[in-house]
Amino acid sequence: MGKREIPIRVLVAKPGLDGHDRGAKVVVRALRDAGMEVIYTGLHQSVDQVVATAIQEDVDVIGLSILNGVHIPISKKIIMKLKEKGVEDRLITVGGVIPTKEDEEELKRIGVHGVFPTSTPFDVIVGFIESNVHAR
């Protein structure tokens, strides 16, 4: 399948109080270098803020960066809030410190499509987004 005419739009978000933004910012650059349009929320975003930005920016992908152990409850809240707003067709990914396979599976069970633990190469993330957004 060929590339879409319009670039893929991605929101990279830092929900919660975690201030570790190296990974999020680096991924923003990598996705931009891969030709995507990327919006970065900045730090300390509430669940409502992340969801509002995703809707306002009409993104194809919502990428959450979480390194402080709250990946499951925060992802759950964001997905629920999106559903409440009637948004169920976006690709949702989570990156950061995902300690166990069990956590990865739990994230997928609650509706996260792609999970990218620390040290995941950029091309894996880019490839996943490209093939999954195009398949939609």
Added chain:
Amino acid sequence: MDKTEDIRKDKERWVKDCLGKKPVKEAKSVSGFDLDVVYTPADLNDFDYKRDLGFPGEYPYTRGVYGPMYRRNLWTMRQYAGFGTAEETNERFNYLLKVGNTGLSVAFDLATQMGYDSDDPMVEEEVGRVGVAVDTVKDMETIFAGMPLDKITTSFTINGCAPIILAMYVVVAEKQGVPLEKVGGTLQNDILKEYMARGTWLYPPEPSLRLTTDIIEFCTKNLPRFNPISICGGHLRGAGANPVQEGAYSLSNAITYVERAVERGLDVDSFAPRLSFLLASREEFFEEIAKMRAVRRLWAKIMKERFGAKDPRSMMLRVFAVGGGGIDLTKEQPETNIVRASIGTLGVILGGAQAVMTCPYDEAYAIPTEESERLALRTQQIIAHESGVTKVVDPLGGSYYIEALTNRIEEEMKKMMADVEKRGGMVKLIESGYVQGEILKGAYEEEKKLISGEKAKVGVNMFRVEEEERDFELHQLSPETFTNQLAKLKAVKEERDDKKVKASLDRLRSALKGTENTIPYVMDVVRAYGTLGEITALMKDVFGKFREPSVV
């Protein structure tokens, strides 16, 4: 021909003979400059022992800030700990002291670091998760229950909420009946680096700096044994800064703090002896050691020449150092992190640190368990008691390579610091996002090199094994932590005199709007059992919000 010239010529000949037909790969330092294959006396330019090194404990302190260094006193072994409720953390501290920790270092949960009470809807998931939850002075009392504050020293990783944590600690000392002049410890209180890495800022830089200066002034006048600030390079390094940037940016931040304190009317020698620093040692062994020596030498010169310090203690850069950066720990084959942390720890000790924390090997997964903390501490103890490196001060001093690296790093830092000043200084560069952008460049390049394999990472981009997920014990947040913390907070709120709290908050508001030192007013709120969240909400209301510049 003098001897140096002779060696230089001979080195050129040797390079031709040895490498002419079969060149070797180029090597670069982490900071980006080329490294020779071998170093000689000719690479030290006009090396002058007394001017450039001198003796340990003497200006310019290249070889260490204390004369006999570890021959007299070992560094303080200060593992970072804290989780759950104050009770759980008190228990972990007692354990760490029992197994040989010689100082304490408190990790606060993110709610506390960001100024929220545990009952704030914003923070439910965070209570006690990555550190201990502190809402009121009651929690602080419990953390230090049974630990006389004149007998132990404690380091607090707290920045945005530093005024509140300081006030609570001082009030606990009062309650314990310990005279303030006997209270020792260190407050991180380095807000500028929070905008550059780590992200626990609460207000815009200017009002934040006013609070930093309030703390320095208050401690100078009331807590002579307390370090009011720990200026951190280590976190910048984790965010993507190279060793030169780590040194240059943290010294530029330090200059900003000193200028503010001097503008406040403090004599430089009244507070500078209590400034402390935090540096990290990551993967490159020799460069990190040279960095610590270079930063020490440059700081001594800055204090003497620029700020006119007279007291030698004002010129001594004392370092709390982290062996092995969190960013270097791998999830893959996690035991390899024990080796990484050992190399990093040996590095900071050969670099002359005053206090050391070693990264526990499981921190790529979660905050450490009792067992991994103990192993990290054992790493320091083996270096201290078995390796013999403590017998002679600055054992690498005089190595052609180490001295050449120390000189080069100092030169590069000076250039970078001059550039910072030319561009308007750190506050301006933080507000515009310039320094964050420079650090991010380094992080992005590093990630690309890790992916391409140009930068080696054993177990990740080389020598990988496909392994089954290991079943090893990770720290788990106790499910009762949240409910216990809420119950404690509720009880305090019910018992306290709300009128007294409100009156003390009102007085704090006036002080924040004026120019008086705010710390005594924060202490009054704390004494009345006002909460960390109430004080922060008030400060946010007075100071406004910081708009993060876009750097990506």
